[in-house]
Amino acid sequence: MDTDTLKQIQLLLVDDETEFRRTLAKRLLKRGIHSLQAADGETCLTMLSKNPVDVVVMDVMMPGINGIDALFRIKKHHLETEVILLTGNANTQDGVAGIKSGAFDYLTKPVEFDHLLGKIAQAYDKIISDREQKAAKEYKARIEQQMIATERLAALGTLAAGVAHEINNPLAIINESAGYLKTVLQKKEMAEIPHKVAFENALQKIENSVRRARTITHQLLADIGKKEQVLTEIDMAALVTETIRLIRRDAERKGIRVNLAADRDMRTLWSDPNQIRQVLINLLNNAIHATDEDGEITVRLAARGTGAALDIIDSGSGIPKENQDRIFEPFFSTKSPGEGTGLGLFVTRDIVEKFGGTLTVESELGKGSRFSVYIPNQDRFDDGGTGLQS
Ligand SMILES: Nc1ncnc2c1ncn2[C@@H]1O[C@H](COP(=O)(O)OP(=O)(O)OP(=O)(O)O)[C@@H](O)[C@H]1O
Ligand SMILES: [Mg+2]
Numbered sequence: 001m002d003t004d005t006l007k008q009i010q011l012l013l014v015d016d017e018t019e020f021r022r023t024l025a026k027r028l029l030k031r032g033i034h035s036l037q038a039a040d041g042e043t044c045l046t047m048l049s050k051n052p053v054d055v056v057v058m059d060v061m062m063p064g065i066n067g068i069d070a071l072f073r074i075k076k077h078h079l080e081t082e083v084i085l086l087t088g089n090a091n092t093q094d095g096v097a098g099i100k101s102g103a104f105d106y107l108t109k110p111v112e113f114d115h116l117l118g119k120i121a122q123a124y125d126k127i128i129s130d131r132e133q134k135a136a137k138e139y140k141a142r143i144e145q146q147m148i149a150t151e152r153l154a155a156l157g158t159l160a161a162g163v164a165h166e167i168n169n170p171l172a173i174i175n176e177s178a179g180y181l182k183t184v185l186q187k188k189e190m191a192e193i194p195h196k197v198a199f200e201n202a203l204q205k206i207e208n209s210v211r212r213a214r215t216i217t218h219q220l221l222a223d224i225g226k227k228e229q230v231l232t233e234i235d236m237a238a239l240v241t242e243t244i245r246l247i248r249r250d251a252e253r254k255g256i257r258v259n260l261a262a263d264r265d266m267r268t269l270w271s272d273p274n275q276i277r278q279v280l281i282n283l284l285n286n287a288i289h290a291t292d293e294d295g296e297i298t299v300r301l302a303a304r305g306t307g308a309a310l311d312i313i314d315s316g317s318g319i320p321k322e323n324q325d326r327i328f329e330p331f332f333s334t335k336s337p338g339e340g341t342g343l344g345l346f347v348t349r350d351i352v353e354k355f356g357g358t359l360t361v362e363s364e365l366g367k368g369s370r371f372s373v374y375i376p377n378q379d380r381f382d383d384g385g386t387g388l389q390s
Helices: 003-008 018-030 041-050 067-077 092-100 113-185 196-224 236-253 273-290 344-354
Strands: 011-014 035-038 055-059 082-087 105-108 232-235 257-262 268-271 296-304 307-314 358-364 368-375
Touching (some): 011 041, 067 092, 232 273, 236 273, 268 273, 273 344
Parallel strands (some): 257 296
Antiparallel strands (some): 307 368, 358 368
């Protein structure tokens, strides 16, 4: 571990032997580590409650609460803090008890300085990697939540579009029939019938209401078409790399390699990063699902004009010819019910087309598939007539 990293470690030394503490602190400082000091377990806990540290190096044998009890309380309140115990030579069982209560490790006194330094560095490494793993997990969960929300919205949209479409047909019939009755009423032989004016008023009310219902269904169809886009300038290679990282574990679990081939010409793109990420995740998830052990997935990123071309190529099962158009339909899925909703590609193509781009597939049964996405650059100042100014 280099000095710059060592300098970042926040360390607390807990030992009732003042001389031992001071000497150790001095030697640690020479290697770049600043340390706080406490003479007993009680002081250590008070200090931690005010100012948590990364690593605690603590003697087991102390007056007042001993090291094992202090360790127990540290682990209860400061999950991230790692504790290294120092035990007397004859008391290694204290160390073993310490490990059981969550100590990072124990060393027997007299302590060999470089050995201790190594342990401190290892404990800090563990803290950093735990933190990174936690952050990655939270990030993945957040993205998944976002995707579920978008897919639900899309499903709702499809349903609403269907309903709107179906309602328009009977509305047209009602409207036509009302119009027909109106013309009948205007005929000469109908001039003297009783309640004629009341009939005419009733027909007018029917026509007005049909018009209102139509406006509502049209509005519904128009609303479904809108999805909020947040445009920013995206470093495409970074976005793709980061997205691959999200699914890499799922791929590795199946023994699938994921490669990225990024064209150097591809730099930045004005678009919505969340939606592009979703496009990529949907396509990658499908590719992982279709590919077996020892398979390979390649993501190609290249500049095309001012836009970006993304190819997701897998060596998986391939798609039969007769399904190659149907896979983009909502709810088309060959997966078992709990495994797929059949909305992935529908939503993906919808997103891409709203950017004015394209999503196409080439596939050969038993050999694999290639999904090709083209996303044009969304000029920051030109909304391209889509009403989607950033
Ligand atoms: N890379 C691929 N290789 C082989 N078949 C694929 C691939 N991508 C999609 N498919 C086929 O297309 C179908 C539809 O895909 P789509 O992503 O729309 O839905 P899904 O993956 O079944 O469910 P989900 O809604 O969870 O994405 C899949 O069920 C699968 O049969
Ligand atoms: Mg899918």
